[in-house]
Amino acid sequence: MSLAQKGRRVVLSGLLLLGGVYVRALAFTPVERFQGPAQKIFYLHVPAAVTTELAVILVGLAGVFFLFLKDPRLDRFAEASAEVGTVFAGIVLTTGPIWGKPIWGTWWTWDARLTSTLFLFFLLISYHVLRGAVTDAGLRARYGAVLGICAVVLVGFIHLSVYLFPTLHPQPIVLRPGKPGLPPEMLVTLLMSFGVFLVLYVGFVMQRYAIALQRDASAHV
Amino acid sequence: MRELLEQAWTVARKDLVLEFRTRTALLSAVVFTALVLTVFNFGRDPTAVATIDLAPSILWVTFTFAAMLALNRAFQLELENGALEGLLVSPLSRHSLYLGKLLANLGFVGVVEAVGLPLFVLFFDVPVGPVLFPLIAVIALATVGFVSVGTLFSAMVVRTRFAELMLPVLLLPFLLLPLTYAVQATARLLGGRPLSEVSGWLKLLAAYDLVFVAVALLLFPHTVDE
Numbered sequence: 001m002s003l004a005q006k007g008r009r010v011v012l013s014g015l016l017l018l019g020g021v022y023v024r025a026l027a028f029t030p031v032e033r034f035q036g037p038a039q040k041i042f043y044l045h046v047p048a049a050v051t052t053e054l055a056v057i058l059v060g061l062a063g064v065f066f067l068f069l070k071d072p073r074l075d076r077f078a079e080a081s082a083e084v085g086t087v088f089a090g091i092v093l094t095t096g097p098i099w100g101k102p103i104w105g106t107w108w109t110w111d112a113r114l115t116s117t118l119f120l121f122f123l124l125i126s127y128h129v130l131r132g133a134v135t136d137a138g139l140r141a142r143y144g145a146v147l148g149i150c151a152v153v154l155v156g157f158i159h160l161s162v163y164l165f166p167t168l169h170p171q172p173i174v175l176r177p178g179k180p181g182l183p184p185e186m187l188v189t190l191l192m193s194f195g196v197f198l199v200l201y202v203g204f205v206m207q208r209y210a211i212a213l214q215r216d217a218s219a220h221v
Numbered sequence: 222m223r224e225l226l227e228q229a230w231t232v233a234r235k236d237l238v239l240e241f242r243t244r245t246a247l248l249s250a251v252v253f254t255a256l257v258l259t260v261f262n263f264g265r266d267p268t269a270v271a272t273i274d275l276a277p278s279i280l281w282v283t284f285t286f287a288a289m290l291a292l293n294r295a296f297q298l299e300l301e302n303g304a305l306e307g308l309l310v311s312p313l314s315r316h317s318l319y320l321g322k323l324l325a326n327l328g329f330v331g332v333v334e335a336v337g338l339p340l341f342v343l344f345f346d347v348p349v350g351p352v353l354f355p356l357i358a359v360i361a362l363a364t365v366g367f368v369s370v371g372t373l374f375s376a377m378v379v380r381t382r383f384a385e386l387m388l389p390v391l392l393l394p395f396l397l398l399p400l401t402y403a404v405q406a407t408a409r410l411l412g413g414r415p416l417s418e419v420s421g422w423l424k425l426l427a428a429y430d431l432v433f434v435a436v437a438l439l440l441f442p443h444t445v446d447e
Binding site for chain 1 (some may be wrong): 370373377378380381382383387390391393394395397398401402421425428429432433436437440443444
């Protein structure tokens with residue numbers, strides 16, 4: 001079985017599991033008192049956001065190791081991870097406004113957290129634009145690594161800054177000092193959704209990696 | 222360390238001498254800055270919006286675009302006659318090449334800003350007198366932030382397709398953060414707020430500068446080596 005086929009199976013099982021998570025979220029998880037059913041999108045939005053950040057951090061780490069080891073596999077992984085991260089960032093930026101309209105009364109506000117996600121999305125787009133503009137494979141890999149590392153440093157700075165601006169966005173409720181601020185049923189659903197998003201991430205990266213592999217193989221013929 | 226700085230100065234001096242002798246790029250950047258400021262003047266309704274409300278954005282949008290214009294040519298120059306290869310085979314260390322380019326770009330952007338700031342004051346009648354020194358500190362710190370990442374990226378984009386378009390696309394996400402800090406600091410300075418409200422933003426700008434000069438210095442050799 002080829003890598004692309006394996007990746008497809010992983011993604012399919014991830015999607016099935018996601019269906020399962022939503023059955024649990026809609027039928028077996030309590031409705032939030034103030035937001036009502038709109039809160040259910042939380043189980044897509046938050047895991048997608050965390051997976052995006054994970055994808056970007058992995059792009060940066062792959063970049064650091066690539067500059068030392070010069071292993072083309074690391075570059076293919078970074079390329080795949082960045083592309084999957086872009087898709088997840090797209091999910092965050094779509095589900096956010098869908099929730100924001102009924103709860104905040106607006107699709108978009110220039111809030112620090114929203115803006116920082118948009119930043120991340122632009123960074124990922126510019127990463128692809130840069131890769132697309134370099135014809136030489138070795139140069140493309142090195143430039144990708146350099147930009148990936150800079151992007152991770154920038155993301156760190158953005159996180160630091162987010163806390164300095166007044167925000168409308170709900171504060172972190174799981175990873176915060178003290179106990180998680182949501183009932184155990186919700187927490188379990190959220191954690192399951194995290195797991196499913198990781199499966200989806202792995203599946204997508206496998207498929208995207210297979211494409212990069214084919215491109216590199218055809219370049220050598 | 223001393224050798225590093227000496228070599229960097231050699232590179233910077235070469236670039237600056239070249240700029241000040243030809244003057245084409247410098248003059249166009251200065252004229253561009255003046256034009257952007259003029260455009261802003263017509264891009265607002267002076268009876269509806271007070272200048273002081275718009276002033277920080279006008280100043281920083283202008284400086285951001287001017288810096289980007291300046292950075293585009295930083296390595297374009299070296300493409301002629303294979304000058305970059307010449308620099309790379311010379312006994313210069315890669316780090317001093319980056320530092321030299323950084324210094325030259327700072328000089329270039331600094332001159333443009335030194336012309337832009339008085340024009341800004343003149344055109345928009347902004348009371349900068351009492352806060353001139355803190356404002357210059359903000360401008361200096363933000364410029365180092367712009368130029369540190371910009372120099373690194375301009376070394377990359379010269380070897381890509383659509384280099385002139387590529388630099389803004391790569392660079393703008395990185396400029397937005399120091400731009401935000403600088404706008405916040407400038408707005409507070411021009412609004413007559415106490416300096417203690419500004420110092421936090423200055424610290425953030427300084428931290429951004431330190432981190433990105435260090436990161437760019439480490440990464441630069443990977444962008445030019447074959």
